Amino acid sequence: MATVPLLTLLVFAPLVGAVLLALLPREPLAGVRRAALVFSLVPFALSLWMLGRFRPGEAEFQLVERAAWIPAWGIEYRLGVDGVSLFLVLLTAFLTPLVVLASWGDIHRRVKEFFALLLVLETGMLGTFLALDLFLFYVFWEVMLVPMAFLIGVWGGPQRVYAAIKFVLYTMTGSLLMLVGILYLAWQVKVQTGAFAFGYERFLALHLGAREQLYLFAAFALAFAIKVPLFPFHTWLPDAHVEAPTGGSVILAGVLLKMGTYGFLRFAIPLFPAAVATYGALVATVQPDLKKLVAYSSVSHLGFVMLGLFALTPTAVSGGVYQMLNHGLSTGALFLLVGMIYERRHTRMIADFGGLWTAVPVYAACFLVVMLASVGLPGLNGFVGEFLILLGAFGPWPWATAVATSGVVLGALYLLWMYERVIFGPLVRPENAALEDLRGRELAVLVPIIALCFVMGLYPAPFLRRMQPSVDRILARVQSVEAPRLAAGGRR
Amino acid sequence: MTPIDVGPFAAHWEVALPGLLVAATAMLVMVADLVSTDPDRESLAGVALVGLATAAGAALWLWAGGNGAGGFGETLRADRYALFFALLLIAATALTILLSVDFLRLHALPAGEYYALMLLSTSGMVFMAAANDLIVIFLALEIMSVAVYVLVGMLRREVRSNEASLKYFLLGAFATGFLLYGIAFFYGATGSTRLDVVAQAVARDGLTPFLLLGLALVLVGFGFKVALIPFHVWTPDVYEGAPTAVTAFMAVGVKAAAFAAFARVFAGALVSVAASWTGVLWVLAALTMTVGNVGAVTQRNVKRMLAYSSIAHAGYALVGLVTATKAGEAALLYYLVVYAVMNLGAFGVLIALGRRGEPNEMLQDFAGVGFRQPVLGLTMAVFMLSLAGIPPTAGFAGKFYLFSAAVDAGYVGLAVIGVLNSVISVYYYLGVLVQMYMTEGTRPIDAPATRPYLLATILFAGVATLLLGVFPSGTMELARVSVASLR
Numbered sequence: 001m002a003t004v005p006l007l008t009l010l011v012f013a014p015l016v017g018a019v020l021l022a023l024l025p026r027e028p029l030a031g032v033r034r035a036a037l038v039f040s041l042v043p044f045a046l047s048l049w050m051l052g053r054f055r056p057g058e059a060e061f062q063l064v065e066r067a068a069w070i071p072a073w074g075i076e077y078r079l080g081v082d083g084v085s086l087f088l089v090l091l092t093a094f095l096t097p098l099v100v101l102a103s104w105g106d107i108h109r110r111v112k113e114f115f116a117l118l119l120v121l122e123t124g125m126l127g128t129f130l131a132l133d134l135f136l137f138y139v140f141w142e143v144m145l146v147p148m149a150f151l152i153g154v155w156g157g158p159q160r161v162y163a164a165i166k167f168v169l170y171t172m173t174g175s176l177l178m179l180v181g182i183l184y185l186a187w188q189v190k191v192q193t194g195a196f197a198f199g200y201e202r203f204l205a206l207h208l209g210a211r212e213q214l215y216l217f218a219a220f221a222l223a224f225a226i227k228v229p230l231f232p233f234h235t236w237l238p239d240a241h242v243e244a245p246t247g248g249s250v251i252l253a254g255v256l257l258k259m260g261t262y263g264f265l266r267f268a269i270p271l272f273p274a275a276v277a278t279y280g281a282l283v284a285t286v287q288p289d290l291k292k293l294v295a296y297s298s299v300s301h302l303g304f305v306m307l308g309l310f311a312l313t314p315t316a317v318s319g320g321v322y323q324m325l326n327h328g329l330s331t332g333a334l335f336l337l338v339g340m341i342y343e344r345r346h347t348r349m350i351a352d353f354g355g356l357w358t359a360v361p362v363y364a365a366c367f368l369v370v371m372l373a374s375v376g377l378p379g380l381n382g383f384v385g386e387f388l389i390l391l392g393a394f395g396p397w398p399w400a401t402a403v404a405t406s407g408v409v410l411g412a413l414y415l416l417w418m419y420e421r422v423i424f425g426p427l428v429r430p431e432n433a434a435l436e437d438l439r440g441r442e443l444a445v446l447v448p449i450i451a452l453c454f455v456m457g458l459y460p461a462p463f464l465r466r467m468q469p470s471v472d473r474i475l476a477r478v479q480s481v482e483a484p485r486l487a488a489g490g491r492r
Numbered sequence: 493m494t495p496i497d498v499g500p501f502a503a504h505w506e507v508a509l510p511g512l513l514v515a516a517t518a519m520l521v522m523v524a525d526l527v528s529t530d531p532d533r534e535s536l537a538g539v540a541l542v543g544l545a546t547a548a549g550a551a552l553w554l555w556a557g558g559n560g561a562g563g564f565g566e567t568l569r570a571d572r573y574a575l576f577f578a579l580l581l582i583a584a585t586a587l588t589i590l591l592s593v594d595f596l597r598l599h600a601l602p603a604g605e606y607y608a609l610m611l612l613s614t615s616g617m618v619f620m621a622a623a624n625d626l627i628v629i630f631l632a633l634e635i636m637s638v639a640v641y642v643l644v645g646m647l648r649r650e651v652r653s654n655e656a657s658l659k660y661f662l663l664g665a666f667a668t669g670f671l672l673y674g675i676a677f678f679y680g681a682t683g684s685t686r687l688d689v690v691a692q693a694v695a696r697d698g699l700t701p702f703l704l705l706g707l708a709l710v711l712v713g714f715g716f717k718v719a720l721i722p723f724h725v726w727t728p729d730v731y732e733g734a735p736t737a738v739t740a741f742m743a744v745g746v747k748a749a750a751f752a753a754f755a756r757v758f759a760g761a762l763v764s765v766a767a768s769w770t771g772v773l774w775v776l777a778a779l780t781m782t783v784g785n786v787g788a789v790t791q792r793n794v795k796r797m798l799a800y801s802s803i804a805h806a807g808y809a810l811v812g813l814v815t816a817t818k819a820g821e822a823a824l825l826y827y828l829v830v831y832a833v834m835n836l837g838a839f840g841v842l843i844a845l846g847r848r849g850e851p852n853e854m855l856q857d858f859a860g861v862g863f864r865q866p867v868l869g870l871t872m873a874v875f876m877l878s879l880a881g882i883p884p885t886a887g888f889a890g891k892f893y894l895f896s897a898a899v900d901a902g903y904v905g906l907a908v909i910g911v912l913n914s915v916i917s918v919y920y921y922l923g924v925l926v927q928m929y930m931t932e933g934t935r936p937i938d939a940p941a942t943r944p945y946l947l948a949t950i951l952f953a954g955v956a957t958l959l960l961g962v963f964p965s966g967t968m969e970l971a972r973v974s975v976a977s978l979r
Contacts, residue, residue: 070965072972073896110863135892139883146877149922153930161930165922172918176911179892183899183907190900 005065006053007079010046010089011126014096017042018119021112029111033104036115040097043122047093054086056462059469061132069136074186074197078132083470084265084321085129087463088258091328092125094448095254102336102445103247105343107155114155118247121147125255129262134182135198137267138175141259145171148248148256156243163236163243170236174223181219185271203271204477210274217275220268227260228302246339254332258324261305265321265474269309273478301327301374301411307397307404308389312478316392317471318464323385325463326456330374330382333449337367340442344435350418355427360437364423366446371419373453375412381456504563507570509550510578511618514585517543518611525604533603537593537945540607544586547618551578566686567625571977576825576970577621577752584744584832585614587949591840592737594943598848599735601646610741613639617749621756626675626685629753633671633717636749637664640742644734656733663716663726671713677706687761691979695764707769710757717750718806721779728787731799736846736853739795740839743802744832751806751828755813759821760978766816773814778909780807785916794842795853797920798835801879804917805831811894811910815901818975823893825971830878830890830960837953838875841868844940844950852935858924859933867947868940869928871954878957880921881914886960893968 017039024035054062061080069077081089100115107114124147127140145168153164182198188206189197208216226233237257241249305327308320340363341356342348357364373380376387386408393401427433438446456463517540524539554570562569589607596603616635623629641664645657679685681702682693694703715723731739758769784804791797809831812824845852845861845868862869878887891914895907927933940947960967 070968072965072968113863139888142883142888146882150929153926161926164930165919165926168918168922169915172915173912176914177908180895180899180904180907180911183892183896184904186896187899196896196900 006046006050007063007065007081007130010043010050010093011079011123011130013043013046014039014119014122014126018116018123021116021119024112026112029108032112032115033100036100036119037097039115039119040100040122043126044093044097047090050081051086051090054081054466056083056466057469059083059473064132069133072196073135074189074195074199074202075135076133076199077136078199079127079130079136080132081130083467084474085262086466087321087325088255088262088328089126089129091258091325092122092129092255094452095250095328095332096122098332098336098445098448099247099250101441102250102339103245104441106246106339110154114151114245114247117147117150118251121151121251125251125259128259132200133198134185134200134203134267138179138182141175144256144259145175148252151248151251152240152244155245155248158243159239160243163239166236167240170226170233174226174233177219178223181216184216184219206271208272208274213272213275217268217272220263220271224260224263224268227263228257228306229260230303230306241335246335246342249335249339250332253335254328257302258328261302261309261320261324264306265309265317269312270474270477273480301331301408304386304389304404304408307393307400308385311389311393311396311401312475313392313395314468314472314475316389317475318467319385319388319390319392321467321471322456322460322463323382323389326373326381326385326453329449329452329456330370333366333370333446333453334374336445336449337363337370340438341435345431350421352429353422353432354425354429356423356432356435358427359433359435362438362443366438366450367419367423369450369453370446371415373457375415376408379454379457381453381460384457384460502564504561504570506550506554507561507563507568507622508619509554510547510570510575510582511615511622513543513547513550514582514611514618515615517547518608518615521608521611522604525608528604532597534593536603536607537589540589540611541586543611544582544589544614548579548582551575551582562624566688567628568619568622569624569977570622572974573752573756573977574622576974577748578618580748580829580832581614581617581621581745584748584836585610585741587832587836587953588737588741588745590945590949591740591836591843593945595735595737595843595846595946598846599647601735606643606646609639609643613637613643613741614745617745617752620749621752623753623756624687626678626687626690626757629757630668630672630675633668633750633753636746637668637717640738640746643738643741644730646738647735650733652729652733653735654733656730659726659733660730667713667716667723670709670716674706674709674711674713677702677709681706687756691761691764694762699765699768703765704768707762707765711769711772714750714754714757715776718747718754718810719780719803720776720806720810721783721803724780724783724803727803728796728799731802732793732796736795736839736843736851739799740836743798743835743839747802747806748828748832751809751824755821755824756978759813759816759975763816763979770814770816773810774903774906777807777810777814778906780804780810781910781913782807782916785913785920788920789916791920792855793853794855794858794924795851797855797924798838798842801917801920802835804913805835805879807913808891808894808910811898811903811906814903814906815897817897817901818972818978819900820894820897821975821978822968822971823890823897825974826893826964826968827890829967829971830886830957833953833956833960834875834878834885834887837871837950837957838879840946840950840953841872841875844868844943844946845937847936847938852937855923855927856933857935858927859931859935860928861933861937862925862928864933865937865940868937868950871950872928873925874954874957876921876924878961880918882918884958884961886957886964889961889964889968893964 061082064080066076066078069075124140124144131137131140149164149168153160185203186196186198189202229237305320305323308316373382376382521536521539555575613636616632620632623632641661644660645653647653681700682690719727781804784800788797788800809824809827812820878885881887881891895910898907
């Protein structure tokens with residue numbers, strides 16, 4: 001059968017959409033908005049097709065496409081999907097149309113440019129998840145940077161320029177050191193096999209000394225830690241989130257932050273297994289010190305994901321990947337909900353609200369479900385991920401896990417407290433009483449997310465079944481390094 | 493009396509053809525200037541471009557011949573290396589002339605003199621890249637420089653243009669003095685000024701004290717022309733004072749030609765004693781990158797910022813020479829191409845913003861231009877991102893080649909310094925984009941469509957910057973083939 005280059009179509013469909021959008025006339029706005037929605041639904045449809053063609057139960061990369069790109073340096077254009085990236089790609093393609101829809105009411109200025117940049121960003125994100133050549137990966141990784149900075153800097157709040165520049169500088173510092181790491185690895189391929197290459201498997205096949213691995217891990221980990229973001233590299237995130245427009249925040253929290261955790265799982269852990277033990281323990285010990293970060297729910301949630309990934313047991317890692325999706329959905333939805341109320345009241349101060357339950361019951365109900373999903377109520381998706389991480393991480397690190405769990409409980413407390421102050425209590429402000437409840441378009445944005453929260457909470461098996469083989473394969477690499485060490489006295 | 497037999501000497505005279513054709517075009521432009529009745533002298537640009545195209549054709553013809561023969565007693569060579577640079581320099585000049593047409597009309601500059609001087613300078617550059625003899629390098633460098641001294645001072649009524657011209661002339665004369673002095677020591681140490689003979693002598697005798705002295709002095713001469721730290725002090729003032737199109741010409745053409753000779757001497761003739769100069773160049777490269785980038789951060793004048801940025805880019809390019817490997821030198825050549833394209837584009841946008849009596853060079857003059865003039869905004873964004881080395885632009889591919897060659901040669905530290913410098917540079921290049929897209933401004937800008945040549949050049953540079961970034965292989969292969977004839 002003549003195979004369709006499905007992944008290439010998927011990655012570049014948004015870019016083509018962006019170019020077409022840029023060529024459209026600026027007015028009428030409704031036309032531009034509808035066109036943007038259509039252009040973002042195309043990659044979503046393609047991603048569903050990809051899901052249909054994905055064979056569960058296989059650990060290897062599937063739907064692989066390759067072409068020579070810069071042959072003199074062994075650089076290939078190579079895309080492929082496995083159980084780890086599959087759902088992250090779906091998440092990206094799923095959230096983008098929702099963001100487009102949610103931005104209909106939020107973005108009134110330079111609408112065309114906003115959606116075009118959003119679509120360029122989607123190409124960068126999809127490419128990052130699907131690239132199997134590290135040069136290509138790096139290109140997509142950086143391609144994400146510029147549109148995101150512009151989304152913050154052009155359409156953001158009063159401190160937007162500061163936030164945008166901070167975002168770029170933080171990210172660039174990390175990623176450029178990763179570039180040196182990639183170059184070093186490619187050079188090692190040359191030293192060991194005779195020619196430069198940047199392929200993922202070629203890097204996996206390298207023999208690296210423990211010390212080398214430590215340095216290289218540091219170079220990669222810095223890039224990823226800034227993106228996650230891990231303490232103490234997190235300070236760009238609050239700025240970026242506060243200043244970004246709603247759509248930007250959703251993409252940032254929903255997908256971009258996953259780039260960091262994905263990078264750890266795809267590259268840093270399997271490429272440098274010898275360094276993982278050292279740094280993994282570091283992650284676990286930093287975790288208890290993150291108390292003050294509980295307020296930043298994203299930071300603590302993703303810290304929890306990191307705990308799952310670095311526990312290096314199949315259950316915990318699967319839980320980590322699952323939790324990435326959950327966080328993408330629930331935090332994305334939280335930002336959407338905040339954005340919707342901001343559109344109506346032009347304030348985000350908790351003190352300005354209270355008693356919304358009577359004024360906007362549908363809004364309050366949606367908020368409740370999303371908040372509970374984020375908190376980890378059984379029956380919703382957050383619970384499954386957190387439970388798997390706890391289950392898998394408790395064995396290797398009982399204390400760190402216990403402390404991390406209390407962190408999550410504290411985070412839940414903050415969210416519940418916030419919910420109580422915004423939604424319950426007496427409705428004292430007259431402007432809140434006049435609030436309009438969710439419109440059809442807004443429901444169309446939220447209902448798919450909420451439905452998915454229930455599906456992933458009640459029936460996780462189809463998701464986990466597709467992830468498990470690839471997770472096992474990554475862990476098998478780490479264990480092959482760990483096993484002799486454990487035999488020789490153990491690391492704990 | 494028997495006539496002197498010039499037969500052996502004039503054999504293979506065709507090696508000089510590209511440079512001669514450029515020089516002949518300069519004469520033709522001067523004559524055409526006298527007979528032209530067109531007040532704007534736009535036709536002169538046409539004459540110049542046709543002449544340059546002919547010269548490029550000659551270079552391609554020599555490339556196809558492919559024997560790399562030497563002519564004029566082996567003092568000139570038409571090898572692939574020389575022809576690569578000839579094509580690059582001719583193309584850069586052609587683009588500069590296209591940038592200049594509207595600029596000259598705007599500032600009422602004498603087009604005839606301007607084009608003729610620019611072409612004369614280009615012929616010097618082409619000869620410089622083809623020179624296989626230190627004396628020819630010196631002569632070509634002077635042909636190039638003297639014309640540029642005049643071009644820099646063309647805005648006669650502007651004080652800063654006069655100052656720039658005088659400063660460049662005095663310091664330039666001083667630096668060429670160093671070069672000539674160094675050449676004398678080379679002659680003393682090796683008995684010849686011909687590079688192939690020098691190479692043999694150096695390989696045989698190793699590093700003698702005289703040679704070391706010559707090497708150091710020649711390094712000063714070249715360091716001045718490519719604006720390495722600490723020989724860069726003139727650069728910001730001269731670049732800022734010169735007419736913007738001339739600044740672009742200097743940043744691209746003069747720098748590329750100087751690098752051509754620099755690499756021919758060091759990576760060619762002196763390669764057998766590479767251990768004695770790679771350390772110095774390592775330090776110069778690291779310093780040049782860092783000082784250039786740090787200097788650019790505080791600039792509020794975009795033209796001056798681009799001057800500092802050009803210093804930093806000379807530092808990046810020098811990394812290719814430090815490696816003393818074929819891969820590094822090929823990366824250097826590739827980078828010079830990339831740099832030419834993106835820098836000409838950036839200066840083009842700068843020219844496009846300027847109006848009569850309003851240079852509009854300050855950062856705040858860029859405010860809001862991105863959305864008001866989408867074409868200028870988008871192309872400038874491409875040039876800035878490329879200069880900052882962000883994929884998928886040409887600047888990234890260029891830096892990638894340079895730094896991977898550095899890692900390949902074992903200079904991981906230099907690569908790390910290079911990428912950290914890129915982070916600094918992101919800050920100030922992004923500053924331009926912040927002004928263009930994230931602040932509001934009302935300063936009037938002439939619609940780019942009223943300056944068709946300028947707009948076409950900018951668009952060409954923008955497309956080339958993207959294409960060279962996404963598909964670097966073809967050009968890189970040419971660079972690789974070209975450096976093969978270096979030694």
